[in-house]
Amino acid sequence: MHSHLTVGDVVAAQIRRHRERLGMNRHELAAECARLGRPDITxxxxxxxxTGRSGGEGKQRRRPVDVDDLFVLGLALATPPLLLMLPLGSEDTVPTVPAADPRDPYTVWQWMTGEATPTLDGPLDGRYVPDSRQIAGTGQTWAAAWATAAYPVSLYPELARRRETAHKAxxxxxxDPSAQxxxxxxxDELAQIVNDMHRASLTVPALPTELGEDLKRLGLLDHPDQINPRGTE
Known part of the structure; x- marks a missing residue:
């Protein structure tokens, strides 16, 4: 049976929880939102x-929290905004979509960050299975389309890791010349990820000038003119 709890219910509860964690009253939270440019969050x-509810006969209608609100409220509460939706460690499950059962917060966290593919139809024999439906008219499965869209999620942290490793080297x-x-x-490892990003038509963050110059000098880049320096490190 699907839960009647909504994502909005979770967000509302977490806003209150983190406000009280900080010892902040509602006037103080409103003042902090105003400082961040949202005086309308009064x-x-x-x-x-x-204190509102999701709606229904005889129930007070909650003021919905949109994406812009979520970002401001998260910063005002010194809390990663995604944690207001997906409270890791404090809830066993969270709602997903109305047609699916709740899942544990970390599973949904991985969906939200693109680290994992949503599996709303599981469990099947104790396992979750990817959505193999074809997207109308494309011949591409839903799971494959998700993987394509989520591809940058794996590339950007790997770029940061390889950039730091190359900088230290x-x-x-x-x-020590023997470490050359x-x-x-x-x-070469850094160039591989940069080239992957160019092939995926992704913007490559600026690289330290020395690394960029050496990548070009050694001919390791497919598109050397698209590398932006950011200064010496």
Whole structure:
């Protein structure tokens, strides 16, 4: 049986929970929202968010929290905004969509961040299965389309890791010429992820000038003119 609890219910409860965790009253939260540029999130609005209900006969209508609100309220409460939707560690399950059963918060967290593919039709024999429906007129399955859209999620953190590894290897090579080979290897690894990002038509964040120049000098980049320097590190 599907839960009648909504994502909005979870967000409202978490706003109140984190406000009380900070010892902040509603006037103070409203003032912090105003400081962040949202004076319209007033004391009365916060009361409506926290104490309203999802609706129904005889129930007070809650003021909905949209994406812009969520971002501001998360920062005002010194809480990652996604945690207001998916309270890791404090709830066993959270709602997903009305047609599906709740899932544990970390599973849905991975969906929201693109780390995992949603499996709303599971469990089947104790396992969750990807959605194999074809998207009308494309011949592509839903799961494959999701994987394509989520591809950047794996690339950007890997770029950050390889950039840092190459930077450290450059510093070692500057002190010890015998470490030059290791530095070139790390540059090659960095170039691989940069080239993958270009092939996926993704914007590559600016690289430290020294790394960018060495990548170009060694001919490791497919599109060297698209590398943006950000200064010395």
């Amino acid at each position: 004391y009365a609005v916060i009361v409506s968010i926290e 450059r510093l070692r090579a500057a002190l 080979t290791e530095y070139v290897d790390r540059l």
